[in-house]
Structure formats: structure tokens, C-alpha cells
Amino acid sequence: MIAAIDVSAHPIPTLGGLQNWADRRVQGGWRLQEHALSGRCRLLDDHCRCHASGDFETCRAAMDRLAPPQNAGSVVLMLHGLGRTRQIFRKLARGLEAEGHQVYRLSWPSTRCGFAIHADHLVEILNGLPAGSTVCFVTFSAGGPLLRIALARPGAWASRLTLGPTVMIGPPNRGSRLAGMVAPWAPIRWLHGPLLKELAPERAGYPPLPPHTTIIAGGRGRRGWAGFNPLLPDDNDGMVCLSEACLPEAERTVILPAWHGFLVNHPTTIATVIAALRIPSNF
Numbered sequence: 001m002i003a004a005i006d007v008s009a010h011p012i013p014t015l016g017g018l019q020n021w022a023d024r025r026v027q028g029g030w031r032l033q034e035h036a037l038s039g040r041c042r043l044l045d046d047h048c049r050c051h052a053s054g055d056f057e058t059c060r061a062a063m064d065r066l067a068p069p070q071n072a073g074s075v076v077l078m079l080h081g082l083g084r085t086r087q088i089f090r091k092l093a094r095g096l097e098a099e100g101h102q103v104y105r106l107s108w109p110s111t112r113c114g115f116a117i118h119a120d121h122l123v124e125i126l127n128g129l130p131a132g133s134t135v136c137f138v139t140f141s142a143g144g145p146l147l148r149i150a151l152a153r154p155g156a157w158a159s160r161l162t163l164g165p166t167v168m169i170g171p172p173n174r175g176s177r178l179a180g181m182v183a184p185w186a187p188i189r190w191l192h193g194p195l196l197k198e199l200a201p202e203r204a205g206y207p208p209l210p211p212h213t214t215i216i217a218g219g220r221g222r223r224g225w226a227g228f229n230p231l232l233p234d235d236n237d238g239m240v241c242l243s244e245a246c247l248p249e250a251e252r253t254v255i256l257p258a259w260h261g262f263l264v265n266h267p268t269t270i271a272t273v274i275a276a277l278r279i280p281s282n283f
Contacts, residue, residue: 019112023121024121028046032044041056070129074100079144080107088140096273099274120153163211171217176200177244180202214251214253
């Protein structure tokens with residue numbers, strides 16, 4: 001049995017380990033998380049201080065008691081990529097919050113398990129959002145396929161929420177040849193976990209894009225030129241080829257001359273995301 005600890009009177013700062021924790025419920029800026037290895041849960045406020053620890057029901061009760069209620073409105077869920085953390089979205093989140101969105105930079109332990117478990121957690125988060133809300137998404141890299149898998153699953157949220165625009169940044173929408181190239185190496189598999197194999201092109205039969213999707217991809221954008229990574233066969237951002245990121249069904253595609261890791265904070269990316277997620281201008 002997991003012992004329950006209520007530290008709400010004296011919240012405890014967290015000490016990292018972001019690749020081990022999965023968000024399972026969000027409310028009013030607070031997040032209920034589960035440890036990927038131990039199953040222990042904790043409740044974090046909007047400053048990432050722990051107010052309760054123990055099993056899921058204990059932390060959910062603490063969230064209902066301590067977290068401010070969340071009214072229906074515009075909610076943006078942000079999904080980082082493989083081996084990354086929610087911190088990559090700090091600058092972009094500030095811009096979206098200034099637009100009036102309720103923003104959650106979600107944590108998912110991408111190196112610990114495959115897409116199926118992460119998709120279950122995302123559906124659980126969606127089911128817990130207030131009825132009548134409009135939910136938008138911003139994804140980076142492997143967060144794109146994760147979103148596609150999760151949205152294809154049944155959930156009570158589908159009849160309670162309105163699906164707003166999505167922006168995918170550097171998504172391996174057709175899988176990643178680079179992931180397929182390095183997956184056979186044992187040290188790389190140990191570092192990146194089972195998700196690496198699921199990103200290989202032969203495993204990339206992901207569900208369709210959500211409606212109103214904008215794709216932001218990186219590459220040199222010059223016909224006949226190699227991309228940033230010469231080991232990849234066509235134009236690329238160093239990790240994901242343009243042919244892997246771009247899909248014809250996207251509502252808009254923006255190509256930037258930037259490396260994969262620099263796409264999120266590129267000024268054009270920030271401007272594009274803010275414009276795409278302005279709900280009144282889209283609906």
C-alpha cells in the first residue's frame with residue numbers, strides 16, 4: 001500500500017526527475033501526477049510545489065479540496081517530445097496566457113513507456129476538463145503522434161468539449177527515419193525507451209490529423225539542397241525530414257530554416273501558434 005502524505009500546510013518543492021512523472025489530471029493550474037515506475041501520485045500547484053503524495057484517490061481528493069475550480073473556457077494542452085520536458089514551452093506558454101488561454105504544459109515520461117499508456121493519460125486529462133471548454137493543442141516532435149493516437153480513442157470528453165485548433169511543431173507524422181536508424185543500438189534504446197521503436201517509419205501508421213491543424217517544420221527549404229543532417233535523405237531539421245513532418249491534409253504548413261531543437265522558440269513559431277489559436281478568428 002502507498003502511504004498517503006498531506007503536506008498542504010507546508011508544500012514541498014520538487015527536485016526534478018521530470019522524465020519519471022505523468023500528468024493524469026489538471027485543474028486551475030494544478031496537476032495530479034503519477035510516477036512511471038512506482039505508481040505513486042503527487043499533487044503539484046502552479047509553482048510545482050507538492051501538496052499531497054500517495055495513491056491516486058488521496059491526491060484527487062486533495063486536488064478537489066485545494067485547487068481552484070476551473071471554469072469552461074479556452075484550454076491549451078502542450079505536449080513535449082521524446083526525452084524533452086515541459087520546460088521547453090515556457091516562453092510560448094507565456095504568450096498564450098497573455099491571449100487569455102488557460103495553458104497546461106503537460107509532463108509525460110516519454111522515455112519510460114510506449115504511446116499506448118501516454119495516450120490513456122491524455123484521454124484521462126481530457127475527460128477531466130470542464131464541460132463546454134474549447135481545447136487546443138500545441139505539440140513538439142513525438143508529442144504530435146501521441147496526440148493523434150489519443151484523439152482516436154473513445155472518451156467522454158468528445159461530447160463535452162469543443163476541439164479547437166492544433167499546432168504541431170517538428171512532428172514525425174510519418175515516423176522518423178533517424179529513429180529507425182538508431183533504434184538497433186542498445187545504448188540509444190536504453191536512453192530513449194520503447195517509444196523509439198514506435199517512431200520508426202514502419203510503425204508510423206498513426207491516426208488522422210485532428211481538424212484545423214497547422215504544421216511547423218524545419219529545413220533549409222531550398223530545392224536540391226540537403227537538410228541540416230546529411231545522414232538523412234532529404235531536407236530536414238536535423239532530426240525530422242520535411243517529408244516526414246508535412247501532410248497534405250494539414251490546414252497550413254510553415255517551413256522554417258531552423259534546427260529541430262530551436263523550432264519551439266523561433267519567433268515565427270511563437271507568432272504562428274498565437275495566431276492559429278485565436279479561437280474567434282477560426283470559428
